[in-house]
Amino acid sequence: MTEELTRSIRIVNSEGKETSGSLRLRVYGPRERMKRAMKALGICWGLAVVTVFIPIAHFVLVPGFFIAGPVTAFLRYRVTETMDSVTGHCPTCGEEVTIPLEAGDQLPKWTYCPVNNDPVQLLEA
Numbered sequence: 784m785t786e787e788l789t790r791s792i793r794i795v796n797s798e799g800k801e802t803s804g805s806l807r808l809r810v811y812g813p814r815e816r817m818k819r820a821m822k823a824l825g826i827c828w829g830l831a832v833v834t835v836f837i838p839i840a841h842f843v844l845v846p847g848f849f850i851a852g853p854v855t856a857f858l859r860y861r862v863t864e865t866m867d868s869v870t871g872h873c874p875t876c877g878e879e880v881t882i883p884l885e886a887g888d889q890l891p892k893w894t895y896c897p898v899n900n901d902p903v904q905l906l907e908a
């Protein structure tokens with residue numbers, strides 16, 4: 784089961800001014816983690832089968848995807864939560880901003896205010 788959570792965080796600019804924001808994240812249960820891992824394995828092994836038909840390159844691609852399957856599945860299984868986005872007020876311009884995050888992002892993280900491009904740091908509250 785995938786759960787959507789909101790956690791409060793701090794948004795700090797380079798001059799030390801601080802506002803609070805909320806971080807939206809997705810938390811995966813054991814079944815969901817296994818499903819995500821199996822999907823990654825399926826995609827890699829599917830590519831291994833498809834690349835059998837590419838001459839010469841298949842000597843590298845087939846074993847490559849075959850080995851990459853369990854590796855990516857394991858890495859995917861270890862992921863228990865992914866960060867989605869941050870909503871809050873920019874400490875520099877005061878505008879309400881929503882900053883999208885990458886699945887692999889970790890806090891603390893430096894990013895940019897989407898309104899005035901000022902560097903801001905996202906920190907755990």
Ligand SMILES: [Zn+2]
Pocket residue numbers: 873874875876877878896897898899900901
């Ligand atoms: Zn701003």
